[in-house]
Amino acid sequence: MPSPLAAEPVPGALPTVSLNLPRKAPVYVDETHTQLVRRARKMHKVLTETYPDAHCELDFTTPLELLVATILSAQTTDVTVNKVTPTLFAKYPTAQAYAEADRDEMEAILKPTGFFRAKTNSVMKLGQALVDDYDGLVPGKLEELVKLPGTGRKTANVVLGNAFGVPGITVDTHFGRLVRRFGWTAEEDPVKVEHIIGDLFPKKDWTMLSHRLIFHGRRRCHAKKPACGACPIAQWCPSYGTGPTDPEAAAKLVKVPA
Numbered sequence: 001m002p003s004p005l006a007a008e009p010v011p012g013a014l015p016t017v018s019l020n021l022p023r024k025a026p027v028y029v030d031e032t033h034t035q036l037v038r039r040a041r042k043m044h045k046v047l048t049e050t051y052p053d054a055h056c057e058l059d060f061t062t063p064l065e066l067l068v069a070t071i072l073s074a075q076t077t078d079v080t081v082n083k084v085t086p087t088l089f090a091k092y093p094t095a096q097a098y099a100e101a102d103r104d105e106m107e108a109i110l111k112p113t114g115f116f117r118a119k120t121n122s123v124m125k126l127g128q129a130l131v132d133d134y135d136g137l138v139p140g141k142l143e144e145l146v147k148l149p150g151t152g153r154k155t156a157n158v159v160l161g162n163a164f165g166v167p168g169i170t171v172d173t174h175f176g177r178l179v180r181r182f183g184w185t186a187e188e189d190p191v192k193v194e195h196i197i198g199d200l201f202p203k204k205d206w207t208m209l210s211h212r213l214i215f216h217g218r219r220r221c222h223a224k225k226p227a228c229g230a231c232p233i234a235q236w237c238p239s240y241g242t243g244p245t246d247p248e249a250a251a252k253l254v255k256v257p258a
Contacts, residue, residue: 019232019247025240028183040184040200043233047212050232051219054211056162058082063138063163064130065089068098070158071122071150076113084112095136098127122150140164153191161207169194170210174217181221181239219255227253 028039047054057078060066065085072081088109092098101124110116110123126149130136138159139145145156157168169175171190179185185196201209220227226243229250234240244250 019230019234021229021231021234021245021247022240025238026236028238031183036184037200039236040182043182043236044201044205044209044212046232047216048208051212051215054208054215056158056211058158059085060163061089063140063159064095066163067138067145067148067151067155067159068123068126070155071126072110072113072119074119075115080113084109092127095127095130095138098123099131101127119150125149126151138163140166142166142168153194157194157210161210167203167206168210169198169206170214171197172214173223174214174221175210177223178213178217178221181226181237181242182233183238219257220253222253222255225253227251230254 028036031039056066058066058069058073059082060069068088069081069085072084088106091109092101092106101120103120103124106120106123107116110119113119129148130138134144139148140160142153142156142160145151145159146153154170154172157170160166161168161170171193176188176190176193179193179197180188184200185193187193187196197209198206220231222243226239227250228234228237228240228243229245229247230253231237231240231250243253
């Protein structure tokens with residue numbers, strides 16, 4: 001794979017970034033809340049420049065499609081979900097259709113996503129709940145979304161931010177891992193993380209902040225071996241050195257979506 005640090009742009013590659021890498025991880029032990037806010041916002045500014053195309057990577061055209069796709073994304077990849085949903089959405093275009101679905105037929109469609117029996121159960125129950133309580137429409141409020149089958153705060157915030165334009169922070173595995181590595185919080189409870197990180201940024205930035213951190217987590221800041229030497233925010237990251245710091249070695253770890 002071409003290095004993201006190459007001088008010439010490569011079609012399909014991530015944007016070229018200018019790196020100012022530290023010799024060792026910076027330390028922020030005595031950082032005040034104000035200093036943390038400033039550092040976090042500097043990092044987000046650079047991530048905004050690095051991932052100008054950050055977006056929800058689940059394919060959808062309606063709030064119902066996004067809600068179902070997000071439920072299906074548990075324990076699998078967005079790529080896998082996107083391969084399944086065209087067939088699913090064509091066969092079940094409404095909440096009523098999900099509620100009345102043939103279980104065996106839906107399970108066959110969802111099988112590639114894993115845990116397909118449980119997911120089929122959730123989606124069918126979701127359809128029925130939407131029909132019974134919301135005239136078949138997806139509600140646009142957090143407190144109503146989280147009452148739906150298979151819908152927790154993470155899923156609700158995905159739907160609110162991307163289908164309704166309501167700012168929300170999506171604390172998935174990538175987001176949680178990165179905010180702890182960045183030293184923005186040591187908290188592991190997703191709801192507490194959501195509120196702590198929300199306090200560091202203007203509400204209007206919440207949805208795109210989530211996308212940019214998820215993009216960074218999928219492309220550079222991997223769970224087992226982050227590409228520290230190819231990271232545009234390394235100079236502010238207390239976890240710098242968790243992965244290879246050599247630029248060439250790190251560049252090989254950078255993942256470019258197909």
